[in-house]
Amino acid sequence: MKNQTVRTTITLPAELLAAADKAVSQGKAKNRNEFVAQALIHELEALRRAEIDAALAEMAQDPEYQAQVLQMEAEFAVASWEALQLEESPA
Template sequence: MKATKTRLTVDLPRELVERADTAVEQGAARSRNQLITQAIEACLHRLEEAEIDARFAAIAEDEAYQRLALQLTQEFERSDWEAFRLGEGEEP
């Protein structure tokens, strides 16, 4: 299924357009449009990863989460150890 597209008009600094054209000429993309699309996707990907990283960093400060993680670790300690031993070829 073909992706729906929206036509935009943007004002870009001349130097940026020249650099984009050079990148297209050197094969970085098939067209300005593709280069701009790739750049926006890359930027959004970095922003999304930064948001995920920030959420994981917040977990380190979340005392309730830390208590839950410790509780789960303790509850599964025996089965984890048994699985490890089986993986190492030891008898249960």
């Protein structure tokens, strides 16, 4: 099934449009619409990654989260050691 598209109008600086058109002429995208869509997808993905990074950084500073991590590490220490020993033993 094809993605639904919506026609819209945007205003861009002339040099930005010229750079986009140059990229299209170099085969970076089939046409201007595809190039703009790719750029939007790329930017939205970057924003999402930044949100995830910020959440992870916040978790790293959270004492309660750090306590939970240490508790889980302690609970799995024996299993981790056993797995390491199995990996190192001759087959």
